[in-house]
Amino acid sequence: MPKVLVSDPIDQAGLDILAQVAQVDVKTKLPPEELVQIISNYDALMIRSGTKVTSEVIEAASQLKIIGRAGVGVDNIDVAAATRRGIVVVNSPEGNTIAAAEHALAMMLSLSRNIPEADKSVKESAWNRKQFTGVEVYKKILGVVGLGKIGSHVATVARSMGMTILAYDPFISKERAAELNCSLVDLDLLFQEADYITLHIPKTKETAHLINAEALAKMKPTTRIINCARGGIIDEAALYDALKNGVIAGAALDVYEAEPLGESALRELGKSVVLTPHLGASTTEAQINVAVDVAEQIRDVLLGLPARSAVNIPGLRPDVLEKLRPYLQLAETLGNLVGQLAGGRVEQVQIRLQGELANQDSKPIVIATLKGLLTNALRERVNYVNASIEAKERGIKVIETRDASIKDFTGSLYVSAQGSLGEHSVTGVILGGSEVRITDINQFPINVPPTKYMLFTLHRDMPGIIGKIGSLLGSFNVNIASMQVGRQIVRGDAVMVLSIDDPLPDGILEEITKVPGIRDAYTVAL
């Protein structure tokens, strides 16, 4: 039975799903060195934001197939290292959207009405009404930085509270912003105009310290800023100075440059700051959503099925996957076949989606082809996660084309590999919804199902040659299951494809190439 390590608190609903297919060990608050020590025992790791999955953890994770992040941000996982090792990383892109958006809105209102400080004072037996006079959000301008899932929900609710929304998101269209009743503006204008600024962007090289001293200086002295996205988007030292010196009026933070928040001058700023300990996703509903979402994906991957929200392989909707699945098998088979025909080092692969297949998402098909191509060299080390990287690292140039006008079957896939020993091409189709057929080898039309052991010859189409190959194989006790010849013209060049029951014994390929008329012979194990 596979083993899953759950190293952060995860809702029981998720654990129950994992338990259907695996032994589940819940070990939270593990010191990093202990995680490195035990991770080699596990097939899957499920985390929230507490566990840091560093490259050391991934190096030690010899069995690991999947890392599931019960949440959105995967910045606590070294995704590049996981990808290199062929480990799938999945998250729950939508499970906590509402929770995070509502937390940002709650932070905005808490800050505006001094709720945390007022609450604290009443609990300390005081009754200071004047000290806690707040401001309204009605008719104020809210600047939303990042109009994705969370930012959109914040914008929609804020609109209903009478706020005007300015949004900055270079990857969102004007039309989408208009649908949300937001005006897309540049960042400087948003900084200058907004009464409230709320951040809903990932932390990237571009967004690190996006809110720095220079940005803060552009804001109004009445501006209040909310960060429920990621620590490090705000320069905390600059924020402290800006709050202390009245450059802006307030800040509400859920996330920090270092978590848990250690010693920080921000704690001394009284009612101008509201601080929560990364609670954005901490609702009962969100924790069930993300736990179930990620546990289901871990279960599926352990059962050999694809994950729906993998961050390091193209995600496919189940209905799309269902349609594409036979073509992924076809792509893998053709990649493997052409890789073996090419023999030596492959320098360039051409992948052409033809006929109806030309209208499909090519990315998974390309990845499946590369996986097949590299299988001979890398065996189980290559998978859907790392096939593209492995191909890139080997300097294989991948050319992807489409041709919807080729209508020989409903959809076909052409793959050619050019390498140190020459160029070979294969075409294949799916028959009857699931059966792989090879329909062309090196421009010779054939119609053969791929089998485990195959022998291919390139030869002159002349009498007697097929018989000679048959007798030769017989003399080596090789049983032929089926045979087919493809040719373009009578007595020209031809290709012969034989399915054989066992691997070809050593030395026989050389004997075959000595038969008069045989130009080349290849053996393939699929």
Ligand SMILES: NC(=O)C1=CN([C@@H]2O[C@H](COP(=O)(O)OP(=O)(O)OC[C@H]3O[C@@H](n4cnc5c(N)ncnc54)[C@H](O)[C@@H]3O)[C@@H](O)[C@H]2O)C=CC1
């Ligand atoms: N505090 C918490 O507990 C939680 C925090 N989060 C964080 O909230 C953030 C947003 O999450 P979602 O809305 O689900 O993500 P999303 O991917 O739906 O939206 C992010 C948006 O940011 C935009 N963006 C990317 N780079 C940008 C840039 N340089 N400038 C402006 N916009 C940029 C993207 O175009 C996208 O529209 C993430 O960082 C996520 O990790 C999410 C859930 C809970």
Ligand SMILES: O=C(O)CCC(=O)C(=O)O
């Ligand atoms: O797991 C958590 O509570 C953190 C959620 C979060 O930050 C995220 O989903 O990006």
